[in-house]
Amino acid sequence: MAEVEIGAVSKAFGKTQAVVDLSLTIGDGEFVALLGPTGAGKTTTLRLVAGLEAPDSGSVRIDGRDVTSDAPADRDVAFVFQQYSLYPHLTVFENMAFALRAPTRRLPEAEIRARVEQVARLLHIEAKLHSKATQLSGGQMQRVAIGRALVRSPSIYLMDEPLSSLDAKLRGEMRLELKRIQIDLGATILYVTHDQTEAMTMASRIGVMEAGRLMQIGTPREIYENPVNAYVAARLGQPMINLLPAGLFAGAPSTAKTIGARTEHLAITRNGGDVSATVTRVEHLGDQSHLHLDLGGQPVVTLAESETTLDVGDVVSLRLNKPLFFDATGRRVAA
Amino acid sequence: MSASNAAHSVVEPSTGTRRFAGLLVILYAIITMVPLIWIVLTSFKSPDDAISYPPKVLFKPSLEGYCNVFTTRSRQTQEFIQTLGPPQGLCDNIARSRNMVVAGPSNYVPRFINSLIIAFGSTVLAVALGTLSAYGFSRFRVPLKDDLLFFILSTRMMPPIAVAIPIYLMYRTVGLSDTRLGMILLYTSVNVSLAVWLLKGFIDEIPREYEEAAMIDGYTRFQAFVKVVLPQATTGIAATAIFCLIFAWNEYAFAVLLTSGNAQTAPPFIPIIIGEGGQDWPAVAAGTTIFLVPIVVFTVLLRKHLLRGITFGAVRK
Numbered sequence: 001m002a003e004v005e006i007g008a009v010s011k012a013f014g015k016t017q018a019v020v021d022l023s024l025t026i027g028d029g030e031f032v033a034l035l036g037p038t039g040a041g042k043t044t045t046l047r048l049v050a051g052l053e054a055p056d057s058g059s060v061r062i063d064g065r066d067v068t069s070d071a072p073a074d075r076d077v078a079f080v081f082q083q084y085s086l087y088p089h090l091t092v093f094e095n096m097a098f099a100l101r102a103p104t105r106r107l108p109e110a111e112i113r114a115r116v117e118q119v120a121r122l123l124h125i126e127a128k129l130h131s132k133a134t135q136l137s138g139g140q141m142q143r144v145a146i147g148r149a150l151v152r153s154p155s156i157y158l159m160d161e162p163l164s165s166l167d168a169k170l171r172g173e174m175r176l177e178l179k180r181i182q183i184d185l186g187a188t189i190l191y192v193t194h195d196q197t198e199a200m201t202m203a204s205r206i207g208v209m210e211a212g213r214l215m216q217i218g219t220p221r222e223i224y225e226n227p228v229n230a231y232v233a234a235r236l237g238q239p240m241i242n243l244l245p246a247g248l249f250a251g252a253p254s255t256a257k258t259i260g261a262r263t264e265h266l267a268i269t270r271n272g273g274d275v276s277a278t279v280t281r282v283e284h285l286g287d288q289s290h291l292h293l294d295l296g297g298q299p300v301v302t303l304a305e306s307e308t309t310l311d312v313g314d315v316v317s318l319r320l321n322k323p324l325f326f327d328a329t330g331r332r333v334a335a
Numbered sequence: 336m337s338a339s340n341a342a343h344s345v346v347e348p349s350t351g352t353r354r355f356a357g358l359l360v361i362l363y364a365i366i367t368m369v370p371l372i373w374i375v376l377t378s379f380k381s382p383d384d385a386i387s388y389p390p391k392v393l394f395k396p397s398l399e400g401y402c403n404v405f406t407t408r409s410r411q412t413q414e415f416i417q418t419l420g421p422p423q424g425l426c427d428n429i430a431r432s433r434n435m436v437v438a439g440p441s442n443y444v445p446r447f448i449n450s451l452i453i454a455f456g457s458t459v460l461a462v463a464l465g466t467l468s469a470y471g472f473s474r475f476r477v478p479l480k481d482d483l484l485f486f487i488l489s490t491r492m493m494p495p496i497a498v499a500i501p502i503y504l505m506y507r508t509v510g511l512s513d514t515r516l517g518m519i520l521l522y523t524s525v526n527v528s529l530a531v532w533l534l535k536g537f538i539d540e541i542p543r544e545y546e547e548a549a550m551i552d553g554y555t556r557f558q559a560f561v562k563v564v565l566p567q568a569t570t571g572i573a574a575t576a577i578f579c580l581i582f583a584w585n586e587y588a589f590a591v592l593l594t595s596g597n598a599q600t601a602p603p604f605i606p607i608i609i610g611e612g613g614q615d616w617p618a619v620a621a622g623t624t625i626f627l628v629p630i631v632v633f634t635v636l637l638r639k640h641l642l643r644g645i646t647f648g649a650v651r652k
Contacts, residue, residue: 052547072550079551085544089566102553148548 002063002155002188003028004049009058011044018044020212021058026156026190031182032217033191033203035235041212042192043082046158049190051075062155073104078149080159084141086133086148093129096120096148119150122181139170150181156188163198175201196236200224208232230330233260239290239301241324242266248296249274249320256333260324263303273317279310293318371627378620385616400617402426404443404608404625408435443622446604451629452515453600454583457522461579462572464523465530466538470560472531473538474546484535487528495525496588503592515598518590522583529582530575537571538564573640577633584630601626 004026011019019041026032034042047053049060051072059068067075078099086095093116099105100112107115120126123143128136133144142162149157163171163178179202182189193199199206200220207217208231216228220236227233233241242261246252252259267273268291277300281292284306291304295318304310325333348356377385379396408430416436422428427437472480502521503512511517541564549559565572587602594600605622608615 050551073553073555077551079548081544081548083544085542085548087545087563099552103558104553
């Protein structure tokens with residue numbers, strides 16, 4: 001494991017700027033998640049670190065060594081692809097042993113066997129070692145894909161949405177398992193996802209990306225509580241933060257154009273609040289309910305208790321409790 | 336299965352449809368097989384049976400055709416034949432019954448060997464070159480890629496024989512006329528365009544993440560190509576190899592034009608048999624039957640790949 005330093009890297013594909021002047025240092029043993037929508041440049045960043053793409057400018061250093069012009073094989077990184085990419089003509093064992101059998105490594109066969117079996121136990125796929133890769137279920141394939149990276153001890157694991165093709169239940173289990181493995185191995189991981197839950201639960205730091213730029217990097221708590229702009233604020237939180245015109249509430253700073261109100265910033269009462277809103281819809285999700293409100297023509301979504309008695313057409317009163325403020329460009333303004 | 340039962344499924348063909356389709360397939364098979372069967376039958380007929388009218392389906396089998404395709408014979412007087420010792424083997428026996436003696440082996444075997452060397456040699460070369468360039472076109476940013484691919488395809492837009500005279504003159508000048516190497520190069524250059532186009536389709540379907548994963552895992556691009564791309568392209572390679580082999584094996588026009596003694600292949604040799612002492616149809620049929628064997632064997636060996644190759648890409652995985 002080692003520290004990985006991305007220094008002011010830019011990459012364009014034709015006229016599209018995929019990554020713009022991105023700098024990021026991933027500490028030894030750290031789990032950094034890059035969060036952003038499709039096309040934000042997350043995967044390109046990962047591929048730049050792996051050496052699958054060459055940057056137009058900037059540098060990549062692994063463990064203090066400049067690897068910017070090194071071939072992928074010489075960088076000592078492991079990559080987990082979104083679509084598994086298991087070799088269909090090989091068995092699970094052969095897939096996992098593939099990297100260890102590379103001509104540059106040439107480990108003794110006994111050691112390869114030991115390592116593969118150890119990782120297979122870790123991932124609970126030891127019974128499947130001699131099946132063809134194509135005979136596995138989606139969840140098993142994903143484990144093998146991760147296992148193929150784990151048999152190595154690279155400087156850094158690069159993971160490109162490794163859980164995105166799993167169903168919700170399996171994704172939850174794998175999230176826990178992956179985090180456990182990361183802690184056990186003390187692994188350095190750069191993890192790309194568009195799923196805020198994965199980023200929040202696993203990462204030690206989250207980098208939020210948009211249009212090729214790294215907007216903010218910080219601990220999940222910092223990103224959630226202290227977003228630098230409205231865009232970052234909108235990436236995290238369920239239901240999504242409500243961005244409302246500042247004029248709707250009294251007490252906003254003069255430079256603020258937008259109020260960002262998460263569900264915890266909104267107190268709902270029957271009466272006695274600052275403004276009143278009409279309930280337009282109640283979504284019962286079981287453990288909680290999403291309350292859709294109409295606030296002077298602005299839609300607002302917030303949480304309510306699951307046993308809420310509120311119904312469509314009810315008028316409620318809202319009070320703001322330390323919300324976030326943003327100026328006309330979306331930048332954060334101090335309250 | 337009852338009719339009402341079958342009518343429920345919209346994807347399963349009904350029994351009637353299936354029977355009709357089966358009938359069509361059998362009919363088609365008969366139409367295509369009859370000439371082949373006729374050739375094999377003729378190869379076992381005596382010359383008289385072969386040209387009798389109405390044609391004989393039942394006849395006394397004879398190996399005369401096979402003897403005649405493998406030997407040359409000279410006509411002798413009855414008196415001379417009686418001065419010889421006992422006949423040397425089956426073919427000599429048949430020859431003597433027609434007032435002839437076996438003079439020696441014919442050129443069929445060397446021509447057949449030429450065919451094997453030239454057809455398989457050019458197939459191996461065309462498929463190897465085709466695989467490498469298809470991989471390049473599939474994976475790299477090649478300048479003018481579309482134009483180059485069109486140019487490669489355009490070499491197939493005219494019948495190859497249209498360039499026969501320039502190639503004849505060129506081969507004579509550079510000394511490739513009537514050489515095996517010349518024929519291998521010629522068939523390779525005709526087949527390589529087909530190979531590039533067929534194989535590019537197959538390689539495009541192999542996700543590039545496979546090679547990327549291998550390259551990150553410590554392999555060079557070429558090692559990744561050999562270890563990861565080739566095993567997954569076997570279907571396409573096999574199908575392409577069969578198409579290339581069939582072309583090179585059957586090619587007649589260039590073989591007639593460019594080869595005479597040294598590098599002549601079987602296709603131009605077989606018609607020559609007709610000219611040797613009357614129209615010896617059983618010998619022609621025997622030569623053709625033997626000529627069919629390698630292609631049948633090769634196709635049967637690769638038939639699993641061929642079927643998958645032809646239907647490849649029809650269903651998205």
